[in-house]
Amino acid sequence: MLRASITLRPENRVVLPPMTSKLGKVITKGDSSFFVSPVRVDGRYLFRLSKDPLPVEVSPGPCVVDISGSPEGLIKLLAELKDFHAFNTKWRIEDVKVEDVRVECSKGFELSSLSPVLPFDPYVKVKLKRFTNSVDVVLAAPLMDVTSLSRGDELKAELEELRRFIIEDPSLLYTVKVIYAGKEVVGMLGKLRYRILRDVPRLTEVLSAAAVRGVGSSRRNGFGRVEVRCYQESGKSREDEGLLRKER
The missing domain is CATH 3.30.70.1900 (Alpha-Beta Plaits)
Incomplete structure (x- = not known):
């Protein structure tokens, strides 16, 4: 099954919604056929527990959003992918990695x-x-x-x-x-x-x-x-x- 990992970088330090998958919704333009992840930084998905008083902040460094969907839809999305503005800052697309994931366990x-x-x-x-x-x-x-x-x-x-x-x-x-x-x-x-x-x-x-x-x-x-x-x-x-x- 295909998964696209999009590496992007905000120009400025940015505060994101508690469930940072909202950024993926911006990338997919709200298309509900896609499965989007929270923002991933250093291998960890970012989200804020309701008891945590601190907001979710992302510094001007690389972060990743994972997206999956139908092969046709994913290809079209990636072909049209470009830098965008969201949450009061500009986001630059740095890299896109597409992986065909297969998990085979026997025991x-x-x-x-x-x-x-x-x-x-x-x-x-x-x-x-x-x-x-x-x-x-x-x-x-x-x-x-x-x-x-x-x-x-x-x-x-x-x-x-x-x-x-x-x-x-x-x-x-x-x-x-x-x-x-x-x-x-x-x-x-x-x-x-x-x-x-x-x-x-x-x-x-x-x-x-x-x-x-x-x-x-x-x-x-x-x-x-x-x-x-x-x-x-x-x-x-x-x-x-x-x-x-x-x-x-």
Whole structure:
């Protein structure tokens, strides 16, 4: 699945909205077909928790916005990309990197949240979120991307396949509150781990979609960004293995 990483630089120090994905909305001209990330600086997505009194500021240095969408739409967007003015300063486009992301895990995987996840109920349409690490809830959105299914019996069967052959390992999750469009939104952050019991159809496509577009709802607004890591044979992620080697 394609992801465009756009490196840009503000001319001046700039204050951004609490959910900095608003900058991506400017780049895509509000086109809701695109999935935009918060602004990324030094590998970290920027957003402000509602309890934090300090605004989100970006200095006149390089920062990145990740955008995904249909191949045709992405190509058209990048072809028309140019410097622009937003949030009281000029932004210069410095670089564009397009990557075809593919995540293939055979033993297990870990999802590390990079922006608040808003988990929704994939079975019944309700306003309340489902704060859980249950694999069918967490991977529902990327599964719907891959299969083009909406709530119903067909999606339920696909979700049941995930539940049968992927089990939840010990995970860490906690809730946070952020401000978006003037409203307080509750999301979750953490590291969610899963063990694969047997081959699952389309799992590679689902994990690739999760890595590019995220999980949960409001992914087009920058929520639900995750990093996907595969387990090694031991059940530890590649990052864990590296830490163990350093400790030795």
